[in-house]
Amino acid sequence: MFGFASPFKYAFEYAREDGGVFRPKRARSRNVDSVDGLAIQIRRIALSQINGIRAKAKCTALRVYIIFVNDGDVNGFACAFRNDPHRHIVAVSRGALSTLQHIFYSAECTDAVRNLLPNFARRSDVEISRFLVASALWWLCYHELAHVFRGHQSFLNSKVKLRAFSSDTPARRRHLCEADADTVAGRMLACEMSRLADIFGNLDGGDASLFLKELAVLATLATHIVFRIFDQSHKDSIVNYPPPPIRSMIVSVQLQEQLSDIAPGTSSFADMLSGIGGAESLAEQLGILPGKYDFHSVVKAWIPTYMDDLARMSTILGDNSPCSKLNRRNEGKFEAFVNDMVEMIFYARF
Numbered sequence: 001m002f003g004f005a006s007p008f009k010y011a012f013e014y015a016r017e018d019g020g021v022f023r024p025k026r027a028r029s030r031n032v033d034s035v036d037g038l039a040i041q042i043r044r045i046a047l048s049q050i051n052g053i054r055a056k057a058k059c060t061a062l063r064v065y066i067i068f069v070n071d072g073d074v075n076g077f078a079c080a081f082r083n084d085p086h087r088h089i090v091a092v093s094r095g096a097l098s099t100l101q102h103i104f105y106s107a108e109c110t111d112a113v114r115n116l117l118p119n120f121a122r123r124s125d126v127e128i129s130r131f132l133v134a135s136a137l138w139w140l141c142y143h144e145l146a147h148v149f150r151g152h153q154s155f156l157n158s159k160v161k162l163r164a165f166s167s168d169t170p171a172r173r174r175h176l177c178e179a180d181a182d183t184v185a186g187r188m189l190a191c192e193m194s195r196l197a198d199i200f201g202n203l204d205g206g207d208a209s210l211f212l213k214e215l216a217v218l219a220t221l222a223t224h225i226v227f228r229i230f231d232q233s234h235k236d237s238i239v240n241y242p243p244p245p246i247r248s249m250i251v252s253v254q255l256q257e258q259l260s261d262i263a264p265g266t267s268s269f270a271d272m273l274s275g276i277g278g279a280e281s282l283a284e285q286l287g288i289l290p291g292k293y294d295f296h297s298v299v300k301a302w303i304p305t306y307m308d309d310l311a312r313m314s315t316i317l318g319d320n321s322p323c324s325k326l327n328r329r330n331e332g333k334f335e336a337f338v339n340d341m342v343e344m345i346f347y348a349r350f
């Protein structure tokens with residue numbers, strides 16, 4: 001038998017080369033500025049979202065474990081248990097926690113946010129850094145959760161040839177799954193920003209809707225930095241993932257779309273683009289190697305190659321999703337599917 005009693009043992013298989021599972025120390029859970037505290041907080045929120053989605057989508061058989069692995073890179077992965085397609089692991093690397101803390105708790109980053117977003121000018125360095133780290137890590141968790149809830153692993157393993165795709169190769173499937181996960185994660189992130197705006201927006205008598213708009217720009221900046229770091233450190237990224245400008249465009253569009261539902265008129269796509277612009281100059285300041293990409297040529301090449309197939313992903317993923325009832329109900333209406341996911345996240349709020 002290949003079963004494992006504990007998700008930790010299972011994850012250890014994956015992480016063996018890098019030193020196994022990282023277990024954050026409970027004693028430090030209140031210190032969110034420590035790696036341990038951050039890990040515990042992020043896991044708590046992600047698990048609450050998962051429980052909400054499971055309940056609302058009636059996928060109670062689905063189990064998702066959030067773990068941390070001792071991998072020094074900024075990384076995350078999602079996988080199903082080998083003998084049980086209903087049990088999944090979402091892993092976040094310790095490197096993601098420590099690197100993002102290291103980067104975002106710097107004067108370069110807090111200054112960049114203050115220059116870009118007037119409402120943040122009066123907030124303390126540590127507050128700004130926490131918002132940056134949280135946005136980046138939530139994005140990472142949601143990207144991995146999207147792999148689980150959209151059934152990407154089962155889709156990648158299936159041998160069924162797809163006539164729906166203009167061409168069907170394993171590399172193209174993987175690339176589309178990554179773009180699909182970015183799309184769903186962008187929407188989920190917007191909900192998280194809205195939750196934060198509810199909590200912090202009015203605290204100091206400020207304008208809550210302005211705060212939400214600026215928080216979304218801040219999230220765009222933080223995720224673009226993650227894409228740039230990831231792209232710099234992963235040789236396979238050019239094949240398996242859309243290039244950073246496209247990933248950020250996807251996230252920006254989805255953030256903006258979702259925010260226009262939650263709080264109509266508060267923000268525009270141009271606001272989100274200013275976040276990407278801010279992140280580009282910040283990346284240069286931080287010494288993150290320049291991308292190999294020219295923005296215009298990347299957009300010109302990527303959109304005609306992938307966009308139509310990306311829009312069909314709900315139909316194509318179909319029964320691969322552990323929440324396949326949900327996919328069937330929406331019959332490939334991508335917007336409807338994403339809205340359902342988002343509604344579930346709202347339901348899962350605590």
Ligand SMILES: [Zn+2]
Pocket residue numbers: 143144147178181
């Ligand atoms: Zn992924």
